[in-house]
Each structure stands twice: as C-alpha cells, then as structure tokens.
Amino acid sequence: MPHLLRHAMEMxxxxxxxxxxxxxxxxxxxxxxxxxxxxxxxxxxxxxINKTASCVQLHHPASGTEIxxxxxxxxxxxxxxxxxxxxxxLEAARAxxxxxxxxxxxxxxxxxRGRSKAQKARMxxxxxxxxxxxxxxxxxxD
Numbered sequence: 001m002p003h004l005l006r007h008a009m010e011m012x013x014x015x016x017x018x019x020x021x022x023x024x025x026x027x028x029x030x031x032x033x034x035x036x037x038x039x040x041x042x043x044x045x046x047x048x049i050n051k052t053a054s055c056v057q058l059h060h061p062a063s064g065t066e067i068x069x070x071x072x073x074x075x076x077x078x079x080x081x082x083x084x085x086x087x088x089x090l091e092a093a094r095a096x097x098x099x100x101x102x103x104x105x106x107x108x109x110x111x112x113r114g115r116s117k118a119q120k121a122r123m124x125x126x127x128x129x130x131x132x133x134x135x136x137x138x139x140x141x142d
Contacts, residue, residue, distance in 0.1 A: 020080070023087045027094070035059040036079070041070045049073060058082040065089055
C-alpha cells in the first residue's frame with residue numbers, strides 16, 4: 001500500500017490523475033454513480049484520527065461494492081485511495097467473470113471432443129478382453 005499512499009499524496013498536491021479517471025471510465029463507473037460518505041476513523045493514529053471524519057466509505061450500487069479507506073490521516077488522500085481500491089476490486093471481479101466463462105467454454109469443448117483412433121482402439125480391446133473373461137466364467141460355470 002505504500003505506493004498507493006504516494007499516489008494519493010500526488011493527487012493531494014493538485015496533480016490531476018487522468019489514469020484513475022480513465023480506469024473508472026473503462027469500468028463504466030461515473031462519479032455520479034458513487035455514494036461517498038465520510039465517517040469517523042478509528043484504530044492507531046492517536047486521538048486525532050478518532051475525532052476527525054477522514055475515513056471514506058465509497059459505495060457503488062450498480063456492482064454492490066463497498067470500500068472503506070482509512071490508509072491515510074488526510075481526507076483527500078483517502079478519497080483517491082478509495083477510488084483506486086474500487087477500481088482494483090471491480091477489475092478483479094471482471095477478470096474472474098471472464099476466467100469463469102473461459103473455463104466453461106473449455107469444459108464444453110473437452111466434453112464434445114471425440115476420442116482419437118488410438119483411444120477408440122484401446123477401449124475396444126479392453127471391451128473384447130472383458131467379454132472374453134466373462135464368457136470364460138459362464139462356460140466354466142455350466
């Protein structure tokens with residue numbers, strides 16, 4: 001996460017992060033779609049962190065994803081970090097969905113695939129062998 005903090009600090013200084021905006025746009029997330037709340041922080045950081053509303057809670061209703069970010073003591077940095085985390089989570093969900101669809105296609109392809117000539121010959125040899133064994137048992141039982 002240190003790289004995220006550095007990234008957030010650059011944003012805080014007024015440097016526009018077009019990459020983050022592009023990532024959000026590529027994922028189909030608009031700023032108007034996000035529900036953002038600022039809540040009181042907690043945990044390590046002393047009394048100051050517990051008294052200020054620097055924790056960002058970001059909710060994306062379309063995907064049902066909710067992010068809470070309190071990586072930094074600053075509100076602006078946490079806002080950027082929360083959006084970055086949202087991008088990462090949505091990208092991971094999209095990649096998992098694509099991988100699942102790919103696995104399903106591969107499974108269907110394997111199921112439909114016919115046997116090779118060598119496999120068919122081996123299977124028929126095994127069937128003939130088992131047939132001979134069963135016939136030998138029947139003849140021996142008479």
